[in-house]
Amino acid sequence: MFEQVQQQLQKHGYMARCGQIVDASLVQAPVQRNKRDEADTVKEGTMPLTWKPHKRAQKDVDACWTKKHAKSHFGYKLHASVDKRYKLIRKIAVTNAAVADTTVFEALLDPSNTSKAVYADRGYPSAERESALEQAGWHVHIQRRGHATKxxxxxxxxxxRRIxxxxxxxxxxxGxxxxxxxxxxxxxxxVxxxxxxxxxxxxxxxxxLVFLKERGLPPF
Structure with a gap:
């Protein structure tokens, strides 16, 4: 359905333009209350043998804990690529919350965008990545991040600030x-x-799409 909506956007003339912005956002899931040994088993990718079928059906073994701004979160992470002109979602990926944002960065790049500009925040900088992207023809606009010693x-x-x-x-x-x-x-x-x-x-x-058409924002 997501891809069919993309086809509708193309049909109405709203192609991906002016570059793309890659980012990720945490998605909360129902918190699991497991004992320590059960949690350790789940982390290994299996379920405790003591769990009966009805209990297994009520347990989420895919969601994970992570920390952001010193606060714990349990669930998943929505990674998205949004075109700069229309603020339409062009590509998405879903992972557990513990997966680093940088892991799926390249998979989110939309080659159909009319511009090769790519924008991202401080969570994505990598000298190797930026070099590879520039060699592939992308115009990289990833914010720089300082370190504890520098x-x-x-x-x-x-x-x-410009980015x-x-x-x-x-x-x-x-939002x-x-x-x-x-x-x-x-x-x-x-799943x-x-x-x-x-x-x-x-x-x-x-x-x-409805907003863009009602506001009379032309697809160019």
Whole structure:
């Protein structure tokens, strides 16, 4: 369905333009209350032998814990690529919350975008990545990140500020998804979570398409 909505966007002339913004957002899932030994077994990718079928059906063994800004979160992570001009979601991926944002970065790149500009925040910098992207013809705009022993230069701070404005457009998309319940899934398992989040992304794109047409924003 998500891909069919993409075809509808193309049919109405709203092609991916002006570059793309890659980012990720945590999606909360029902917290699992497991004993320590049960949690250790789940981390190994299996289920405790003591769990009966009805209990197994109520346990989410795919969601994971992670920390962000010193706060613990349990669930999944929605990774998305949004085109800069129309703020439409062009590609998404769903992982457990513990997966690093950088893991699926390349998989989210949309080669159909009319611009080769790619924007991302401080969670994605990598000299190897940027070199490979530039060799492939991409125009990389990834914010720089300082380290504990070395901060960033004044020039890098100015560069980060220049990137911040266009990159912030993706936050509007995640905010809209949150209003649609996109920051929460009530189902169990990554297959169902992936299905639910794809539906929400498709719904967002349809709502956005209606908005663009009602506001008379031409597809160019």
């Amino acid at each position: 901060g960033i230069s004044a020039a890098q701070k100015r560069r980060n 911040a404005t266009p990159r912030a457009r993706v936050e509007h998309v995640f 809209a998804l949150a209003q649609m319940g996109g920051k929460l899934v009530r189902c169990l398992g990554i 169902r979570a992936t299905f639910a989040l794809h539906l929400k992304a498709a719904s967002y794109n349809l709502k956005r």
